Amino acid sequence: MPRPTSYKVSLNLPFGLGGVEQTWEPNDDERRAAWELYVELVTRIASVPLAPGAGLQREALTSLYSLFPTTRDILRRYGPGVAQPKEDGQASFGLLAVTILNNALRPLLSVWHPRLQDHEDQRPATTTRVEWEASWSEVNGLRQAIDEVRTTINQYADLLADVAEVPNLHR
Template identity: 50%
Template structure:
């Protein structure tokens, strides 16, 4: 089967997470470049990498996820209005992922974790204090579910960008 030249890729059909559904449209070069930029930012963060039980800090994971807001805004602003804002556009999909996926997750967990962090005794490390938190396992479980959804988003971005994974 011949490799598809991304410059000639026209019609894309993607399945999206967070109840967004699916979309099909003709992606132009501006959308493909924006999709590539978003894809690279997403797959190089904890967002789509599993966070094992004894690995990392939950705060760092939430901070990395939060940074996707600024990164996405910047990519979309740099790309301009050609990336669109409708459901059948890179811009619209990116905005929906932020508002329907990341925002509710972070709005739920950021303040709860912050409250727990404020209770850390000076003699405990951040990691030890996190391990003592009654909600650590629940947050890690929900983080894994979010990761799977973000992986689906990353796959859609790769498809839009014309990237072979």
């Protein structure tokens, strides 16, 4: 079966920030970069929902934050060729990667990281981290925000799987 040369990009950004609707004709470096980032996305808590009462939301935020240096490393490794503007306003790996970082992850982390940190700083020594986080009045709002970002991350992962020509491993 011949390799697709063009992909429809349709990503809904969280928090009412709109979306991305473009076409992407990836080059070979973009396909390899897509595979690398796909593996990073689908092996993190960021792409798999936590059951209520399971795990810590702090771990989810930390996992999402770690996508910044990971994505930067991939972009540096593959160089400017994966970020070059394309004809007719088509997407590139670099454009999509930076859009996800700046318009999906950054809004979540800039709001919720300091709020959760403030709550964590008040934890009594006799209370576990799990108990303390579960008692936080804003934990459900944080869960909802993470779920909203997860939806975007999973749409992005689906696209990256298609571009890398691998089966969807995370659903």
